[in-house]
Amino acid sequence: MPAKRQTPTIRLRRLSGELRRLRDVSSLTREDVEARTGISNVTLYRIESARVRPQRRTVMGLLDLYGVVDPQRADILALLRQADEQSWLRPYHAELPDEYTAYISFESEARGLRNYESLFIPGLLQTEEYARAVIKGMRPTASNSEVDRWVQARMERQGVINRENPLDLWAIIDEAALRRTVGGGKVMRDQLHQLVQLAELPNVTFQVVPFRAGSHPGMKGSFALMDFPDPADPALVYIESLGGDLFLEAEADVQRHAQSFDHLRAMALSPEASASLAMSVATEIN
Incomplete structure (x- = not known):
């Protein structure tokens, strides 16, 4: 079985970007x-794309070649020491896919998250039973223990919206996500009530793109756009799909998704009207 590759962290991503810039x-x-230096082209590519945490002697050799001296040199070596810090990681998380553990790492350090979902309630706003029903539906061959790990990881993720310096979450969903009864009537009603309650938090904004809005940019698919407290860490787009999960960090990709989110925000119902619609749908569920 191949070794699980290095899960990117903010510091590893910053280190790789700095080495690439130098x-x-x-x-x-x-x-x-x-x-x-004798550092192979392939190894350097993996270092510069945050696929591996480089050894100290490798970084020292690169810094020598690039003529980097203190204090910048000391700063880069400090980044290297911190590059694999993942305080969020739990033992069972190691069994989750690389892309998902990477997403958890980035989300835990993000300042803001703009999330559009077309078919289900965003993960940070899900109840445990709704999350379980979603995961079982999307992964029909998963064992009960695998489902449990995914659900527990999702519940732990939600700590970012209630921590001391909470994540600013702006969640937009298509009306279809409100009306798809996931897990049965009670599970869905409980989910919609929790959704409205969480939307009252000062750091959470929730909107719905109604059916009557017609076609919109979100019809291309769901995405999450994260930005970070340090200006040295550029924004990051995450896209989950059956064909594989993607992280996009090129400025053009980030801008394209930011513009799509702005269009969705303009087309969506106000937060107040969105909450009212969610409660109305809840009363209609048998």
Whole structure:
């Protein structure tokens, strides 16, 4: 069984970006670096894309090549020491997919999250029973223990909206997510009531794109857009799909999704009207 690859963290991502920037400033290609240091092109690519945590001697060799001195050198080595810190990680999380554990890591350190979902209630706002029903439906071959791990991880994630410095969550859903009865009538009613309650938190904004809005940018699929407290950490887009999960950090990709979210926000019902619609749907469920 292949080894589980390094799960990216904010610090590992920042380290990789800084090493990539330093190489660019030095006007060196990866082939140039390989010729001068012996660090292979493939290894350098994996380091610069945050796929692996580099060894200290490798980073030292790169810093020597790029002519980096203190205090910048000390800052980069500090990033290296912190690169695999994952205080959120639980033992069973190691059995979850790489992309999901990476997402948990980024979400736990994000300042703000703009999330659009077309078919279900966003994970940070789900009840445990709704989450269980969603996961069972989406992963019909999963064992009960696997489902339990996914549910527990999802419930733990929700701590970000209630912590001392809570995540700013702006959640937009298609009306279809309100009207799809997941887990049966009681589960869905409880979910809609919790959704409205959580929407009253000062750091949570909830909107619904109504059916009458017609076609909209969210019809392309769900996505999450995260931004971080430190300006050195660029925004990040996460897209989950059957074809594989994607993390996008190119400025053009981030801007495209930010613009789509702005259009969705403009087309959606106000937060007050969205909450009213959710409560209305709850009363209609048998």
